[in-house]
Amino acid sequence: MVIFDCDGVLVDSEVLLTNVHVTQLRKLGLNITHAELTERFLGVTDRAMHAALEADLGAPFPDDYDREVKAELRRRGARELHAVPGAAAALRRVHGPCCVASSSAQAELEFKLDATGLAPYFSGNVFSADVVAAGKPAPDIFLYAACAMRVAPAECLVIEDSVNGVKAAVAAGMDVIGFTGASHLTPAYGDRLLAAGAHAAVGDFGSLTRLVPERFVQLD
Incomplete structure (x- = not known):
């Protein structure tokens, strides 16, 4: 198999995924580069990435973080994927x-x-x-x-x-x-x-x- x-x-899809996350994270005050996000989190689950980035931020993500990311991925994905x-x-x-x-x-x-x-x-x-x-x-x-x-x-x-x-x-x-x-x-x-x-x-x-x-x- x-x-x-x-x-x-x-x-x-990785470039699009990284762009969306970098944009949303910067709105939260977490300035992480595209290269760093790829280096640290390529291949890991969203829940593992979120846990690590919340530790960097020193606070939980807003309740609507996942919703905003998914909405942007769906909006852009229709033409960019x-x-x-x-x-x-x-x-x-x-x-x-x-x-x-x-x-x-x-x-x-x-x-x-x-x-x-x-x-x-x-x-x-x-x-x-x-x-x-x-x-x-x-x-x-x-x-x-x-x-x-x-x-x-x-x-x-x-x-x-x-x-x-x-x-x-x-x-x-x-x-x-x-x-x-x-x-x-x-x-x-x-x-x-x-x-x-x-x-x-x-x-x-x-x-x-x-x-x-x-x-x-x-x-x-």
């Missing part, structure tokens, strides 16, 4: 089961996949870290996805763009390939994914499908 992360692997180039073509070549396992909230996951036309490739097999105790780098979401799909962890291949996600896949006992093909990363970030335990790192879906074993992807 192939398990895909969503943001930064299937959907080119795009599938990562080559994602749909790669998904058409996957044979056997596949799913999404992500740190994003379930409703936001479904919105992003619907907005980019990728949802039909997963037949509803979209799993959010909302349903597990610990987000990445803990292995919980990947083990949950494997259990839900009735596939042994050792038979899973994970595609991840974050160090936290790679560490989670390794901890779950799964093979993992690092992916740097979305707009928020440079190819050099692949070295960090390799250091975290990815057995390879690629910068586009063409390279990915050539690298993935034939038991997962139908090669020409």
Whole structure:
């Protein structure tokens, strides 16, 4: 089975997500840069990010913070969210089961996949870290996805763009390939994914499908 992360692997959404959070945080008086937000929180759950940033702020976020973020993401996402180039073509070549396992909230996951036309490739097999105790780098979401799909962890291949996600896949006992093909990363970030335990790192879906074993992807 192939398990895909969503943001930064299937959907080119990380730049938009970071922009929205930086704007909202500055309204609260927390001046954090785009680079710092990416460095600290790429691949982690919203609840973990919120807890850390509330500690930085020294106060809880306003009750409407999440609502404001989600509303802005929905407003801008309709025109700014795009599938990562080559994602749909790669998904058409996957044979056997596949799913999404992500740190994003379930409703936001479904919105992003619907907005980019990728949802039909997963037949509803979209799993959010909302349903597990610990987000990445803990292995919980990947083990949950494997259990839900009735596939042994050792038979899973994970595609991840974050160090936290790679560490989670390794901890779950799964093979993992690092992916740097979305707009928020440079190819050099692949070295960090390799250091975290990815057995390879690629910068586009063409390279990915050539690298993935034939038991997962139908090669020409």
